[in-house]
Amino acid sequence: MIQITLHNTQTRQKEVLEPIKSDDVSMYVCGPTVYDRAHLGNARPVIIFDTLFRLLRHVYGEDHVTYVRNFTDVDDKINARAAETGKSIREITDGTIKLYLDDMDAVGAMHPNHMPRATEYIEQMVAMSADLIEKGFAYEAEGHVLFAVESYADYGKFSGRSIEDMIAGSRVEVAPYKRNPMDFVLWKPSDENTPGWDSPWGKGRPGWHIECSAMANELLGESFDIHGGGNDLTFPHHENEIAQSKCVGHGFANIWMHNEMLQVEGKKMSKSLGNFFTVRDLLDQGVPGEVIRLVMLGTHYRKPMDWTEQKRAEAERTLRHWHSQIDGIVAADTPDPEVVAALADDLNTHKAIQRLHALSRARDFAGLKASADLLGLLTDALGDWVATSWGGGHDHTQIMEVESWLRAARNAAKLSGDYTDVDRLKSAARGAGLDVQMGKDTVDLKPTQGFDAEKLYAISRKGA
Known part of the structure; x- marks a missing residue:
């Protein structure tokens, strides 16, 4: 069988994938919080782990790979969007999930075997939180359940940080009911305007981190092979997942994989820079x-x-x-x-x-x-x-050839200052019914309804 090696964030080195079950591979990847359309950066982990999914299926067989990617459908951002729009939370999450899948289908991503919604696993999250309290790793305070980071000796080891460094370098919620500023929420109370479920600590809803631990355990078992996501999730999300899962006695993930972030034209994608766009924006363009x-x-x-x-x-x-x-x-x-x-x-x-x-x-x-x-x-x-x-039936090779001539002519013109050949080729291409698009570093020819194959052929016969 083909040997697969993967870089493990946890050990900071490449390791041979050795499935827990020799003939079956399991993989969990953190999915989106469903309140808005996926931006281009959101598509990167989807495409990456879809490619890994395809490789695993090729090596182990389609029926021997289980891939889980979740939807976070309980979150304060979703609540805020509901208040903004007047729509119900279910309307927002159902609609956003459909749009997300449409966009990911468009970039060729196969559907995972399981796509659980957090709200379908509240019972498991409550049970895990109660177990952590019973074992002394979590505590209840003012209707909240919090994980006590100091109770877990390895907290921070995954992301390579000490608790003191994490407090100094992170925005932490300082609250009077916390024993340590870094203690993170497993459960929090809900008011009458916020989604909530019954629990031993009153009506409330889960924190973000507990959901992935609970769903991975339910769908893949206490230990599984691969956990993936963007490297922005390394801390706090994945650090916290590991802490709470290990403390209830789960082995959790053997290999952790993280993809780097996306830039646009060399700069971080942000709305303030005007270079922020969604997958749908590109598709619509x-x-x-x-x-x-x-x-x-x-x-x-x-x-x-x-x-x-x-x-x-x-x-x-x-x-x-x-x-x-x-x-x-x-x-x-x-x-x-x-x-x-x-x-x-x-x-x-x-x-x-x-x-x-x-x-x-x-x-x-x-x-x-x-x-x-x-x-x-x-x-x-x-x-x-x-x-x-392309309108079908066009000679791709000849069009690409003319593109290369135009690029070469423009490069020469930049040195000589004489753009005669560039203008001649552009004019001939347009005469053959090609739309000529020239960016700073690109040349792109696309056939229009007036495309004339014979004129294109005549250009290619004349050469550059």
Whole structure:
């Protein structure tokens, strides 16, 4: 069997995946809080762990992998959104879950085996909180149940921080009922305007951290193989998950995986910088979900990922070319061994994509199709955008050739100051019915309704 190695945040080194059950693999990934549409950064862990899901299914078999990704549908942000809009909390969470799944479907993400909602596991959260009190790791105070961080000797070990450092470097809720400022909430009281459930401590609702511990235990057992999420969850969320789960006697996750954050054109994505957008924003602007996926996979998951217009244009050209090559081709029975090996080496998607380029150049189209499918690319479900945007039947290779000539002409013009060849090629391309889009570092040609294949052919015959 293929050996898979993954970087374990907990041990800070790569480890061989050795499933607890030799023939079955289990994975839990923290999902969204459902009050608004997923922004582009939210799509990164979805695409990354979807690719790992595909690899695990390839290696162990489809029926031997269990993947859980939750929905947080009880949260103060959801309550605030309900108050803002006048909609019920259930309306907001149901609607947001549907939009989220629509957007993740668009980027080629398979549905996990289980997608639990936190509100369906309140009983388990109450039981775990009560168990922590009984064992001396948590306490009740003014209708709250709090985990006592000083009761767990290894608290902070996962994220590499001392309690003193965490207090100094974090925003902690200072409350008179807390024994230690770092003690975190397992259960909190609800008023008449806030969702609540009965508990031994009165009507209330769970804290954020307890939900993942309870749902993972219920669906995957006391110990499971892989826990994933963005590295912004390392502390406090995952630190707290480990503490409460270990203290009730669960082994919890063997391997922890965290993806780095996303940037846009070299800067952190934020509304204040005007570079914040959702997955749906890109889709509505005409960026295909498959293009979003390829850009995301082009950077190793443990490195910061920079979304740029240049990467988008290059990914779109690459996918158009690959789709033209596999048109009518039956996929090979198995993906290319080098692609599998790259993914098995800590999910090295960048290296796997480089191998796809090599298969394309070698004209191994059957191998290209089977191997790309392992990364969720060139699938039947995602390929419709090519035929729609190109109008069908166009010569992709010739269009890409003209694009390369335009790029070369512009690069030369920047040095010489003479843009005659650039203008000539732009004019000829438009005369052939191509829409010419030139960014700072990109050249993108797209056929319009007036596309004329013969004129394109004449341009390609003349050359640059």
